[in-house]
Amino acid sequence: MNDKTPREISHRRYLTIALCATFLLVSVFAFALFRMNRQGELVAPAFTGILSFDEKMRFMRNRTNLQCDVLVIGSSMALNNFHSETFLKQLPPGSTLLNTGVWGMKIAHTRDFVGLLLKLYRPKTVIMVSGLMDFYPDGRKAELFDHQEVERFVRRGPYWWGVATHFDLLYYLDTSKDIKRFRNTRADYYSVMFDSGGGVPLQVSFPNIDASRWHEQITVSKISEAAYGELDKLVETIRTAGIGMVYVQPPLRKTSVPPESVPALERHWERLNTILTQHEAKLVNLQKELSLEDEFFADYSHLNEKGAVIFTERVASQVLPK
Amino acid sequence: MLFNSYEFLLVFLPLTLAIYAVCGRFLGKKSALFSLVVASLIFYARWNPPYVLLILTSIVFNFLMGTWQQAHIRKFKNPSKTVMIAGVALNIGLLAYYKYANFAVSTVAGLTGMNWTLEHIFLPLALSFFTFTQIAYLVDVWEGKIENYNFLDYCFFVLFFPHLIAGPVVRHHEILPQVKESDGRLRFEFLSVGLTVLAIGLFKKVVFADHIAVYALPAGEITSPPTLVAAWGMVLAYACQLYFDFSGYSDMAIGLGFMFGIRMPLNFNSPYKARSIIDFWRRWHISLSRFLRDYLYVRLGGNRKGPWRRYLNLFITMLLGGLWHGAGWTFVFWGGLHGVYLLINHAWKKLVKGKAWAGSRCMLLFYHLVTFVAVLVAWVFFRSHSFENALMVLKGMIGWNGILLDYRLEKWLQPLTGFLPLRFGVAEFGFTGMAWLLVLLPVIFWMPNTQEIMFRARPALEQPDAVPKFGWSPVRSWAVFAGLVLGAALLLMGHVSEFLYFQF
Numbered sequence: 001m002n003d004k005t006p007r008e009i010s011h012r013r014y015l016t017i018a019l020c021a022t023f024l025l026v027s028v029f030a031f032a033l034f035r036m037n038r039q040g041e042l043v044a045p046a047f048t049g050i051l052s053f054d055e056k057m058r059f060m061r062n063r064t065n066l067q068c069d070v071l072v073i074g075s076s077m078a079l080n081n082f083h084s085e086t087f088l089k090q091l092p093p094g095s096t097l098l099n100t101g102v103w104g105m106k107i108a109h110t111r112d113f114v115g116l117l118l119k120l121y122r123p124k125t126v127i128m129v130s131g132l133m134d135f136y137p138d139g140r141k142a143e144l145f146d147h148q149e150v151e152r153f154v155r156r157g158p159y160w161w162g163v164a165t166h167f168d169l170l171y172y173l174d175t176s177k178d179i180k181r182f183r184n185t186r187a188d189y190y191s192v193m194f195d196s197g198g199g200v201p202l203q204v205s206f207p208n209i210d211a212s213r214w215h216e217q218i219t220v221s222k223i224s225e226a227a228y229g230e231l232d233k234l235v236e237t238i239r240t241a242g243i244g245m246v247y248v249q250p251p252l253r254k255t256s257v258p259p260e261s262v263p264a265l266e267r268h269w270e271r272l273n274t275i276l277t278q279h280e281a282k283l284v285n286l287q288k289e290l291s292l293e294d295e296f297f298a299d300y301s302h303l304n305e306k307g308a309v310i311f312t313e314r315v316a317s318q319v320l321p322k
Numbered sequence: 323m324l325f326n327s328y329e330f331l332l333v334f335l336p337l338t339l340a341i342y343a344v345c346g347r348f349l350g351k352k353s354a355l356f357s358l359v360v361a362s363l364i365f366y367a368r369w370n371p372p373y374v375l376l377i378l379t380s381i382v383f384n385f386l387m388g389t390w391q392q393a394h395i396r397k398f399k400n401p402s403k404t405v406m407i408a409g410v411a412l413n414i415g416l417l418a419y420y421k422y423a424n425f426a427v428s429t430v431a432g433l434t435g436m437n438w439t440l441e442h443i444f445l446p447l448a449l450s451f452f453t454f455t456q457i458a459y460l461v462d463v464w465e466g467k468i469e470n471y472n473f474l475d476y477c478f479f480v481l482f483f484p485h486l487i488a489g490p491v492v493r494h495h496e497i498l499p500q501v502k503e504s505d506g507r508l509r510f511e512f513l514s515v516g517l518t519v520l521a522i523g524l525f526k527k528v529v530f531a532d533h534i535a536v537y538a539l540p541a542g543e544i545t546s547p548p549t550l551v552a553a554w555g556m557v558l559a560y561a562c563q564l565y566f567d568f569s570g571y572s573d574m575a576i577g578l579g580f581m582f583g584i585r586m587p588l589n590f591n592s593p594y595k596a597r598s599i600i601d602f603w604r605r606w607h608i609s610l611s612r613f614l615r616d617y618l619y620v621r622l623g624g625n626r627k628g629p630w631r632r633y634l635n636l637f638i639t640m641l642l643g644g645l646w647h648g649a650g651w652t653f654v655f656w657g658g659l660h661g662v663y664l665l666i667n668h669a670w671k672k673l674v675k676g677k678a679w680a681g682s683r684c685m686l687l688f689y690h691l692v693t694f695v696a697v698l699v700a701w702v703f704f705r706s707h708s709f710e711n712a713l714m715v716l717k718g719m720i721g722w723n724g725i726l727l728d729y730r731l732e733k734w735l736q737p738l739t740g741f742l743p744l745r746f747g748v749a750e751f752g753f754t755g756m757a758w759l760l761v762l763l764p765v766i767f768w769m770p771n772t773q774e775i776m777f778r779a780r781p782a783l784e785q786p787d788a789v790p791k792f793g794w795s796p797v798r799s800w801a802v803f804a805g806l807v808l809g810a811a812l813l814l815m816g817h818v819s820e821f822l823y824f825q826f
Binding site (some may be wrong): 005007009010011012013014015017018019020021022023024025026029167168169170307322 | 509511513517518797798804806812814
């Protein structure tokens with residue numbers, strides 16, 4: 001290594017140049033991310049990589065107070081079907097509501113999530129809006145995120161720390177193309193344009209609906225036995241904390257339940273009822289009690305905004321004291 | 323802690339370098355060495371703290387056995403076989419318990435139909451590596467090849483973090499003399515060369531291996547039989563993933579070692595450029611091959627007991643080498659398959675010895691192709707969790723499941739449907755996977771490897787065979803290149819993914 005040519009520089013200099021080049025490249029991208037964030041093109045820190053969850057954490061962080069009287073939990077059934085303004089109108093003035101529904105959440109995920117939510121918000125009532133599909137297994141582990149980290153973020157810890165500790169440049173760049181649109185429209189199933197409570201009432205109506213979504217049917221045989229155990233734990237956690245709980249089953253499109261599945265579906269509801277009654281929680285089955293026409297659906301299971309208003313009015317009438 | 327994590331690159335490594343520099347400058351070589359031993363223990367403990375006790379017990383035990391053996395040699399002028407066998411047996415026992423107990427119990431239960439189960443035993447990180455390193459040490463002490471080393475040097479030899487978690491399997495004569503010669507000082511020369519090698523290795527892992535991994539043959543069950551293009555695509559993608567993963571890790575280990583002034587043995591030397599399976603094993607996981615040769619093949623008798631015994635020894639060595647890679651029958655089969663390849667290779671060599679045509683360019687190309695395909699076929703068993711899965715993929719590779727091509731190609735290839743079992747639809751192995759292969763395969767076959775590029779600095783113990791035209795030297799352009807490669811790797815290191823040789 002000692003036969004130096006004229007172009008060669010000292011190793012000290014070499015190292016300085018190399019580290020400067022690294023710093024420069026990283027800085028360029030850091031600047032780009034800051035700029036994207038200012039223009040609303042940077043997705044929330046990828047705590048889970050599930051857009052709906054991460055954006056919901058961002059929404060929760062931006063909420064002015066860490067308190068709510070009514071906490072809505074669940075999957076997209078809660079996110080899209082529960083209309084915050086409609087429910088708030090039925091509550092006494094000054095009451096607060098937070099819809100923490102996130103698409104793709106299975107019962108186990110909601111069970112894990114609820115621990116953090118109760119700690120953060122100490123609600124008086126929890127309304128769980130959940131469908132049969134949330135009982136299907138999906139292979140992911142129940143713990144989708146680090147509780148401490150997300151709690152720190154929601155409690156307004158440093159925003160960029162979340163981005164840095166979950167740094168995935170390709171993910172941030174990839175999602176930047178769509179996130180601005182998802183934040184500004186409700187005419188898309190992936191919308192994260194939250195209403196005041198955190199819900200996303202979809203502005204999608206028949207016939208402008210993807211055929212496969214529209215004609216999908218439930219598969220009762222897919223229900224996982226373990227999901228009932230998870231629900232039991234979830235209800236127990238809420239009730240042990242002295243919080244009232246209501247489980248709401250939203251309506252499905254009439255054609256989405258194959259006739260041969262009806263007996264199994266009945267058994268499913270019986271199981272739910274047993275679990276909830278054991279812990280003195282309430283089951284509101286609007287699949288049975290509320291019959292909605294196709295014009296109120298955004299697909300086979302999600303309601304559109306019109307449907308969500310009717311559904312939420314019905315929930316309020318069953319849940320709130322007369 | 324993994325080399326390709328922010329925790330390692332932005333916190334652990336700079337801190338370790340800084341402490342080493344301060345200790346080396348102000349407190350002397352011994353404290354610098356001690357700081358590296360402590361850092362290596364922290365590095366190991368970040369994975370699972372209680373297992374630090376296991377590795378420390380193993381180190382103390384083996385050092386004491388070595389010392390006892392040396393005392394025996396001094397006293398009686400010859401070594402004690404009992405001491406050596408006891409030491410080696412206990413090391414193998416430890417490995418057998420943690421790595422193979424579950425496998426053995428499930429195999430016996432499967433064969434006898436008995437309902438035997440064993441609670442899952444968690445394999446300690448790097449167990450195979452530090453056990454092999456120390457077995458080699460005990461055998462070498464027994465053979466009188468080792469001088470007296472103190473405990474700190476020994477700890478450093480076993481624990482030094484660049485080789486701790488996934489090799490290379492180091493030997494005392496490679497590391498300890500360097501420790502003796504080292505003055506414990508950090509040098510800019512070491513840092514600049516080490517950083518360049520580290521950056522190249524990190525880039526290979528983060529950009530190449532982790533991105534092609536998406537298209538690689540899955541480890542789990544394959545639900546639908548892959549068609550010709552998909553089967554080849556997935557197997558080639560897996561071969562590329564393994565290549566860049568291991569090559570990247572080996573570069574990083576060499577780069578990290580060199581930062582502290584220690585040259586690591588070469589562990590990976592463009593194995594897919596091999597023109598025979600014998601050559602392949604001289605290039606792939608070199609330190610393991612060498613260990614198996616010196617401490618298994620040679621001890622079984624090597625080639626000293628006639629050709630048939632030689633072939634048997636070779637086959638047994640490869641079978642056990644397969645078993646080392648994983649406690650499963652597909653791994654054993656993979657080793658056995660390579661054993662058969664080696665036998666064929668030796669027989670062929672004997673057959674064509676002295677024949678001029680055997681060395682023609684055309685034949686060399688043919689050898690290269692055959693070797694690569696043979697390696698690919700073996701990788702299918704290495705990757706698959708069952709023989710059914712492996713056979714399903716192999717069937718796909720010979721066109722058993724038909725040929726499915728992307729529907730966009732239909733307008734051009736429609737006339738061929740008369741001759742070939744072609745179908746058109748959504749291709750299982752898409753254009754992006756193909757594009758990755760088109761980038762990576764030329765890099766593998768035609769680009770010089772890191773050690774060849776860095777030949778002037780000689781960051782590894784062994785020198786590469788070939789020297790490229792554009793070798794590294796400490797000039798501005800290389801500094802900028804190294805910096806940008808490091809920066810790109812850091813930026814793209816979103817998901818921390820384990821190395822494939824991690825936890826062996």
